Amino acid sequence: xxxxxxxxxxxxxxxxxxxxxxxxxxxxxxxxxxxxxxxxxxxxxxxxxxxxxxxxxxxxxxxxxxxxxxxxxxxxxxxxxxxxxxxxxxxxxxxxxxxxxxxxxxxxxxxxxxxxxxxxxxxxxxxxxxxxxxxxxxxxxxxxxxxxxxxxxxxxxxxxxxxxxxxxxxxxxxxxxxxxxxxxxxxxxxxxxxxxxxxxxxxxxxxxxxxxxxxxxxxxxxxxxxxxxxxxxxxxxxxxxxxxxxxxxxxxxxxxxxxxxxxxxxxxxxxxxxxxxxxxxxxxxxxxxxxxxxxxxxxxxxxxxxxxxxxxxxxxxxxxxxxxxxxxxxxxxxxxxxxxxxxxxxxxxxxxxxxxxxxxxxxxxxxxxxxxxxxxxxxxxxxxxxxxxxxxxxxxxxxxxxxxxxxxxxxxxxxxx
Amino acid sequence: xxxxxxxxxxxxxxxxxxxxxxxxxxxxxxxxxxxxxxxxxxxxxxxxxxxxxxxxxxxxxxxxxxxxxxxxxxxxxxxxxxxxxxxxxxxxxxxxxxxxxxxxxxxxxxxxxxxxxxxxxxxxxxxxxxxxxxxxxxxxxxxxxxxxxxxxxxxxxxxxxxxxxxxxxxxxxxxxxxxxxxxxxxxxxxxxxxxxxxxxxxxxxxxxxxxxxxxxxxxxxxxxxxxxxxxxxxxxxxxxxxxxxxxxxxxxx
Numbered sequence: 001x002x003x004x005x006x007x008x009x010x011x012x013x014x015x016x017x018x019x020x021x022x023x024x025x026x027x028x029x030x031x032x033x034x035x036x037x038x039x040x041x042x043x044x045x046x047x048x049x050x051x052x053x054x055x056x057x058x059x060x061x062x063x064x065x066x067x068x069x070x071x072x073x074x075x076x077x078x079x080x081x082x083x084x085x086x087x088x089x090x091x092x093x094x095x096x097x098x099x100x101x102x103x104x105x106x107x108x109x110x111x112x113x114x115x116x117x118x119x120x121x122x123x124x125x126x127x128x129x130x131x132x133x134x135x136x137x138x139x140x141x142x143x144x145x146x147x148x149x150x151x152x153x154x155x156x157x158x159x160x161x162x163x164x165x166x167x168x169x170x171x172x173x174x175x176x177x178x179x180x181x182x183x184x185x186x187x188x189x190x191x192x193x194x195x196x197x198x199x200x201x202x203x204x205x206x207x208x209x210x211x212x213x214x215x216x217x218x219x220x221x222x223x224x225x226x227x228x229x230x231x232x233x234x235x236x237x238x239x240x241x242x243x244x245x246x247x248x249x250x251x252x253x254x255x256x257x258x259x260x261x262x263x264x265x266x267x268x269x270x271x272x273x274x275x276x277x278x279x280x281x282x283x284x285x286x287x288x289x290x291x292x293x294x295x296x297x298x299x300x301x302x303x304x305x306x307x308x309x310x311x312x313x314x315x316x317x318x319x320x321x322x323x324x325x326x327x328x329x330x331x332x333x334x335x336x337x338x339x340x341x342x343x344x345x346x347x348x349x350x351x352x353x354x355x356x357x358x359x360x361x362x363x364x365x366x367x368x369x370x371x372x373x374x375x376x377x378x379x380x381x382x383x384x385x386x387x388x389x390x391x392x393x394x395x396x397x398x399x400x401x402x403x404x405x406x407x408x409x410x411x412x413x414x415x416x417x
Numbered sequence: 418x419x420x421x422x423x424x425x426x427x428x429x430x431x432x433x434x435x436x437x438x439x440x441x442x443x444x445x446x447x448x449x450x451x452x453x454x455x456x457x458x459x460x461x462x463x464x465x466x467x468x469x470x471x472x473x474x475x476x477x478x479x480x481x482x483x484x485x486x487x488x489x490x491x492x493x494x495x496x497x498x499x500x501x502x503x504x505x506x507x508x509x510x511x512x513x514x515x516x517x518x519x520x521x522x523x524x525x526x527x528x529x530x531x532x533x534x535x536x537x538x539x540x541x542x543x544x545x546x547x548x549x550x551x552x553x554x555x556x557x558x559x560x561x562x563x564x565x566x567x568x569x570x571x572x573x574x575x576x577x578x579x580x581x582x583x584x585x586x587x588x589x590x591x592x593x594x595x596x597x598x599x600x601x602x603x604x605x606x607x608x609x610x611x612x613x614x615x616x617x618x619x620x621x622x623x624x625x626x627x628x629x630x631x632x633x634x635x636x637x638x639x640x641x642x643x644x645x646x647x648x649x650x651x652x653x654x655x656x657x658x659x660x661x662x663x664x665x666x667x668x669x670x
Contacts, residue, residue, distance in 0.1 A: 037669065079485045079554070082636075089636045090643075234669060242662045249655035253648055260644025261457060264557055272558035272633075273550075 029215055034233035035240055036221035038402045042116075043219065043240075044247035045109040051248060052102040053207065057200050059095040067147065069193035071186045074149035075274040093263040099141050100266045101255050103289035106134060114320075115341055117329030118220040124321035126213040131317050133206050138290070138314075140199040143192040145287060150271030155284045157184045157192070163297075166307040183277065223401055224330025225394055232398035283358060291355030292348050298359050299371035309371065316378045323378055325386030333392040336385050344377045445591060449564045450623055454630060457645065460638050461631055466494040468610050469628025472621045474504070475608050477552065480544075480599075482532030483632055485553035489526040493635050494628070501526045511535070545585070547598060556626075556633035563626045565591065570622035573601040 017023045066085050068077035081088035110130070113119055119127035146157045161178050165171040180187030218227065227233045234240075258265060266288060270281050286294050297310040316323075331338050347370050354367045395401035453462045470491065473483070488505035496504070505524040508531035513519055524531050530553075534540040540548035556562045568591030576588035576595075586596040603618045610616055631637070 076485070083485060083490070089640065238665050239669070242658060242665050246655060246658035246662045249651050249658055253651045253655065256644065256647050256651060260640055260647065263640075269558050269560050272554040 031235060031237045033236040035219055035236045036227050036232060036398055037234045038221050038398050039219060040222050041247060042112040044244055045105045047244045048248060048251050049105040049109055052098060052105055056098050056102060059091050062091050063095055064197060069190050071149060071189055078148045093259045097259050097263060097266060115331045116220055116222060117224050119321045120329050122217045127321060128318055129206055129210045129213055133203055135314060136199055136203045140196060143196040146192050148271060149275045151273045151275055151281050152268045152271040154184060154275035155281055156286055159284055163307050166304040222330060223395060223398060228397050285356060292351035295351040295355035295367050296371050299367045324382045328391040333394055334389055336389045340377060340381050347373045443591060445561050445564045445568050450567050452563055454637055459641055463495045464612060465624050465627045466631050468614060469624035470494060472608050472625040473628055476602050480533055480549040481552045483530045483553045484532060484551050486530050486632060488528060494631060552629055553632050556630045563630045566626040566629055567622050570603055571619055
């Protein structure tokens with residue numbers, strides 16, 4: 001009888017674990033996984049995003065069982081789900097608002113990483129995998145928005161796919177290829193449905209890699225210094241499982257409040273009008289989570305340049321680990337960076353506001369200025385400030401900072417130095 | 418500190434996102450109708466829904482359809498089977514028999530509402546190119562929802578001096594652009610309410626806007642009831658997990 005090490009008393013579990021050490025893996029990665037003892041509630045949003053992904057996949061599978069991916073049937077099938085399928089309204093409202101709340105969790109998760117320097121050595125690849133997830137999420141959300149085949153679905157699909165026509169020489173060919181025809185139509189809807197079903201599972205795969213990379217070097221923390229020994233860390237379970245569960249309940253209260261009492265608050269009413277290729281809506285706006293990018297797209301009067309800026313606004317984040325030259329991770333110890341960072345956060349909200357307003361009058365100069373700051377922050381300010389800034393002294397260790405907050409701090413150089 | 422910040426940011430993230438319900442163009446009446454179905458405990462007033470259905474059937478349905486509703490759905494506003502059968506039987510559906518012949522039969526409760534026109538093209542042709550919109554999603558498909566429907570039904574006035582009105586258009590205070598192709602549909606006494614309510618224009622507008630809200634959101638009552646229970650459960654669960662978290666973390670503090 002083979003005996004597995006570390007597995008519990010159950011003989012079946014032991015038998016399996018000797019051959020496929022799954023229980024051992026979970027035990028190791030959850031129960032023993034050493035986590036910095038000072039993680040704040042900002043560190044809840046990774047697990048919240050994971051929960052949202054699962055909620056989206058589960059509700060999405062049930063919706064797909066009732067949905068008809070054809071230009072004549074899509075709108076009616078969504079209405080049918082809302083009216084006649086048992087609890088269809090609930091599943092659909094969870095899925096529809098879940099997209100927004102998924103983006104809320106992911107955006108806060110990214111803002112947290114930006115402030116505390118979670119993208120720096122040795123977590124550069126972890127950061128980039130996260131950005132791949134973001135890009136996949138954007139593609140998935142966009143195609144999901146098209147599926148109900150309302151007015152905004154149709155026109156958003158037309159506008160966004162047309163962006164590719166800005167590519168010189170081959171642009172129009174690419175757009176026709178994407179559409180599967182000479183306009184957004186039935187083949188477009190079919191392939192968007194197929195990809196909308198596929199991509200979440202690709203996201204799931206990249207999430208596994210993201211977690212693998214995370215568990216290789218462990219979580220960053222609000223101090224941005226490495227854990228130096230057992231006094232700096234605590235096991236993930238039960239400390240962070242219970243903290244995550246509490247955070248999840250608070251998050252779900254807000255989420256379910258929107259689902260039950262304001263399910264269409266985040267949606268555009270025009271999408272309850274069936275798609276009509278002959279009637280362009282007065283304003284075509286994307287869902288709120290794309291508004292800052294939409295503002296960047298419209299910031300310049302040149303289509304190719306606008307599209308380039310649009311894609312660059314995400315691509316620039318991939319280079320962040322090398323653009324930020326400061327050896328100090330946490331913004332807490334960076335007096336100048338701190339201000340520039342919060343200004344950048346405000347800038348993103350301003351871009352969101354701009355994206356929701358027609359580009360006329362005062363909106364245009366605000367848009368250009370905000371777009372300029374968005375890129376200047378990454379391409380000029382971060383590289384320069386990292387060299388010029390004199391960071392505040394870092395605490396000796398996590399335990400020293402947490403347990404003896406009042407104790408005198410020794411001037412130390414950074415972790416990497 | 419971090420807790421407060423996190424909560425503040427989350428709330429801000431929700432509060433700052435655009436509502437899209439920018440019912441500003443043109444602005445709706447300052448004092449909106451006191452709808453009984455808004456708010457956490459909001460429920461429909463069944464009598465108003467039934468009166469609203471009467472207005473729909475006797476006035477609106479001359480030009481508009483409710484294509485996503487079945488007659489049987491009217492059970493949701495309190496009609497019984499016999500009444501629903503009678504409502505359905507007033508319309509005819511065209512269908513095909515097993516010899517391939519088209520024939521007409523009275524509609525049944527399991528049929529979708531029968532509209533005033535056999536198809537979209539016929540509706541367009543009858544109204545010079547623009548078909549009257551389907552009303553089954555009208556409340557969720559317009560910024561302002563029931564307030565806009567009520568506003569338009571009560572907002573017909575004379576055009577201000579110098580406001581150009583092409584023939585066939587009517588001035589409406591609350592319609593975007595103010596020029597609407599629909600003639601004022603409601604006139605005092607246009608409907609004889611079965612429950613004896615006096616059929617004034619604001620009364621009929623209120624009732625039919627309520628009915629159309631139900632047509633857009635037939636599950637609203639259930640949604641509000643269930644949401645209350647779910648959120649109550651989550652609050653208790655959050656309290657339990659918070660207590661557990663404090664207890665567990667007290668070991669290392």
